[in-house]
Structures are given as C-alpha cells and as structure tokens.
Amino acid sequence: MSRQRIENSFRATALRLGCGSVRGFDAEGICTIAFGAKGVPSVHLVLDDENGCLDIFSEIGFVPAGRESLYRDLLRENLFCARTKGAAFAVDDRSGAVILQRTVDVARLDDEGEFLAGAIVAFVSVSI
Secondary structure (H helix, E strand, C coil): CCHHHHHHHHHHHHHHHCCCEEECCCCCCEEEEECCCCCCCCEEEEEECCCCEEEEEEEEEECCCCHHHHHHHHHHHHHHHCCCCCCEEEECCCCCEEEEEEEEEHHHCCCCCHHHHHHHHHHHHHHC
8 A cells, every 4th residue: 555545544534533633744754643632642653664554653651750650550551452452552762751552454444544543543542
C-alpha cells in the first residue's frame, strides 16, 4: 500500500473521529492526529514499509523519580495485552517518556478509515 493511500486512510479516519487537527507524514515519516480534548494524547503513526505495518503510538506521561511502582503497574497492564486491547506500554530511554504503542498490518487499512478508526478508538481508550 502506498504512503499516499495510507495517508488518505489516516485523513478519512480523522474525519470519521471528528479530530481537531491532522498532519500528514513529516520528514521523519510520522503522521499525527491531535484530538484537541484535554487529557487525550495525540496519536502518531509511523509507516514501516519493510514489514508492511503501521506503528501507532502516543506519549502518555514521563517516568517519575520513584519509578518502581510505575514499572510494576505498566508490566501488570501489559500482561497478555488483556487490559491494553492489543497495545503495549514501553519507556523511551532517550526522553523518559512512557509510550503506548500498537502495530497494525497496513493491508487491513481501508479508504473509508473504518478499520483504523476502530483501532485508534480502542488505543485512545487505553491511553486516557
């Protein structure tokens, strides 16, 4: 699937969800939806051409000084991805950000944005 077709699916998804702001792929290959609602993080998509997948991620916070309890909570939520609806929590060592991420197969994307909208709704429900 071409980058343009994926971006079109992303825009259709944003329209379907009534999102406040949509930016196409930037120079780093990241496409972003900003929901504009307080407490709802922006959702970023990164196309992995080599593996035919789309990585969805959001920064949902930062690792605090007393990080052990946060790590325990994140690991508990990650167990079998049961509470994260297929997504997983991670920590970005460079920034200290807590990331929620999920990977989807680009072959499942449709021009109407239906599949991706459902995936993003489930994803955002975990992140807030």
